[in-house]
Amino acid sequence: MKFKTPIITFCTTLLFTSAAIAQQSKFPAFSAEAHRGGRGLYPENTISAMLNTMKIDGITTLEMDTHITKDGKVVVTHDDYLSPAFMLAPDGKEIPKTDAKKYPIFAMNYDELRAFDLGTKYYDLFPQQQKTKQYIPLLADLIDSVQHDIKVNKRKQFFYNIETKCSEKGDGVTNPQPEEFVKLLMDVIEKKKITPYVVIQSFDKRTIQIINKKFPKVKTSFLVANKKTYEENIADLGFKPFILSPEWKMVDEEMVKKAHADGVKIIPWTPNALEDIKKLKALKVDGIISDYPDILVQAK
Secondary structure: OOOOOHHHHHHHHHHHHHHHHHHOOOOOOEEEEHHHHOOOOOOOOOHHHHHHHHHOOOEEOOOOOEEEEEOEEEEOOOOEEEEOOOOOOOOOEOOOOHHHOEHHHHHHOOOHHHHHHHOOOOOOOOOOOOOOOOOOOHHHHHHHHHHHHHHHHHOOEEEEEEEEOOOOOOOOOOOHHHHHHHHHHHHHHHOOHHHEEEEEEEEOHHHHHHHHHHHHEEEEEEEEEEOOHHHHHHHOOOOOOOOOEEEEHOOHHHHHHHHOOOOOEEOOOOOOOHHHHHHHOOOOOOOOEEEOOHHHHHOO
């Protein structure tokens, strides 16, 4: 009998902890997502971009891209090759446009990749970007930084929308086989214990088909930019994903209604003008991915 109180206290604590985790892992009613961490404001897919965006009230989700390096590291970056448009060589010199395919991510070890600067060169597509020296981060390090910031600043749990950058034509050239990509990615996610807060998205249906089969509890999102109907895209994928994520100009009222009837969310990418964002919200989409998280949260 003398152990009754401690046991009751332990059970009560466990129940409260489980409830808190369940509440945190509930997907946002409206997923306000910062595309590549909010590249309109900060150099894309960097830890600094993510931490900056987390200060914006109303943003719920950090959207990012992943590649695999030669030495099997999962890194957060979008392009298959280091881009001359906004990256500088380790010595600070520009990468000639003629060298646009000289540096494939998949052919570089991480130590070599990390030496390049993606934050100080002026990028005319996003003139408001704050310029500061940045590097391509490991996904593991980015997660550590985000989770640390959440804990220290007592923020709500953010969701991670993580894209696998791969394709059939890129197999063995710019990306590993999809099975290997998924394994390396999920190893990081599970080790960091953020699985309940993750969505895996891709234009490459193979990776999310693997996720759906091997990790059925993980949320998936099918990225599309085509002229197919809602039904055709779902049939092409072969299952109903958690999210269908179309290019924003594809979205209309009929698409949203059909998806919702199937229990599928619609989260378009990437409108950046306030009026376009407002029109999409009026269609009752379930979230929006935008380069400008500050503009996104202004839309009512």
